[in-house]
Amino acid sequence: MNQLNEALDSFFHLKERGTTVRTELVAGATSFMTLAFLIAVHPSIMASCGMDKGAMATVTIVSAMIFTLICGLYCNIPFVLATAMGSNALIAYSIVGAGIATWQVALGMNFISGVIFVIISVCNIREMVVKVIPKGLKITMGAAVGMFITATGMSNVKLIRINDSGFLKLGDLHSPEIILAGITLLLILAFTSRKMKSGLLLAMVIGTVIGIPMGLTTVPSHLISMPPSMAPVAFKLDILGALKLVYVPFILAFFMGDFFSTVGNLFGIGSKANLLDEEGNFPDIKKPFIVDAVGTCVGTVMGTNTVTIYAQSAAGVEAGGRTGLTAVGCAICLGLALFFTPVALMVPNSVSSAALITIGLGMLTCMEKLDYSDFTEYMPAFASVMGTAYTYNIATGLTLGIITCVITKLAAGKAKELHPAIYIIAVPLLYYLVALA
DSSP, X not given: OHHHHHHHHHHHTTTTTTOOHHHHHHHHHHHHHHHTHHHHHHHHHHHTTTOOHHHHHHHHHHHHHHXXXXXIIIIOSSOOEEEOHHHHHIIIIIIITTTSSOHHHHHHHHHHHXXXXXXXXXXXXXXXXXXXXXXXXXXXXXXXXXXXXXHHHHHHTTSEEEOTTSOEEEOOTTOHHHHHHHHHHHHHHHHHHTTOTTHHHHHHHHHHHHHTTTTSOOOOSOSOOOOOOSTTTXXXXXXXXXXXXXXXXXXXXXXXHHHHHHHHHHHHHHHHTTOSOTTSOOTTTHHHHHHHHHHHHHHHXXXXXXXXXXXXXXXXXXXXXXXXXXXXXXXXXXXXHTTOHHHHTTSOHHHHHHHHHHHHHHGGGGGGGSOTTOHHHHHHHHHHHHHHHHHTOHHHHHHHHHHHHHHHHHHTTOGGGSOHHHHHHHHHHHHHHHHHO
16 A cells, blocks of 8 residues: 555655645545536536437546546646536537537537647647736636636526526525535535545535435435447537538637636636746646647547536645546546446535535635736736626636736736737637627
């Protein structure tokens, strides 16, 4: 056992990053539990556009397992990868649901965006784009991701709803879902305030057990089930059918959404995990960029949409994860979920939502590093954070932040403070916002 621990420490640099094997594996399991909802939700969304639900469940798990494992071993960072919830809605509702194209052609569009990702990642163009983003925006990406995660948790249990006038209001506080979320939230706060490294995971387990008598989850009749075949969706994408000018805006939407949500998650969660350098940059960022890009290409071939770095990675970081061993631990859980899907689905929505709310709020602390004496620094950050919160989209929030940064710097006569390339980048970003609208 000691030899195994030494080998893992040597490979993942555990002592160097102030962590242990136990902490990393607990963090991996914690990330998995906040990700378990995807096994049920994603196949349902894709089934609405005619894709086989059982096959999608298998593809969802397998694609996440493969690329989370690769990320852990190749990049040595505690990030998990899975199918993006934004691009699946784009396929199901905006493309197929609107009668614009079949799901096979939509996957072809997604594949093309992935190929563009691979090219710009290998050629270091993606890394160059990130370097010209102002430091203030990089610092606050963690807060933007935190707002997204918190909004996800609140909306999942309908704690916040939109009334008939279009304003936000509290949901039904007597709802069993909200009550269980509140109980789990209190457990998380109690355990984490006592510095229990496995407190988040323990609170989620207890919350799941409490959810059984409340009728929000059930003990499965069988624990083991064979995964359905991926054949109905695998290798069905239509690349040639996607090569039409009319589909360019959708390819751009796939591309821009994945690009900036990945950047936001990398820097936001990386900041929380103390992985950024003194200049606010992510060392050796090319590796996760390549894994993310290849994940999109391979994912569409397997039959799913964009496979990208997930915001729920923050759960593992909050639990103490600092190295790729966290990702490996999550990948192992995903592998087990292939055959123990009924157990994985036991985690009620309320429990995972409570964890997300806690994690998201904890990521707002990075805002303290911002220079509040300079309007051109804090205004773009504010636009990015609030844009993410109100549009429920990390890519859109970051896009608003960059455009606001350009406008405020120009208005203040500080145009030279920005890298010239940022003005070029702002043009397609502005188009992205118009296309999105």
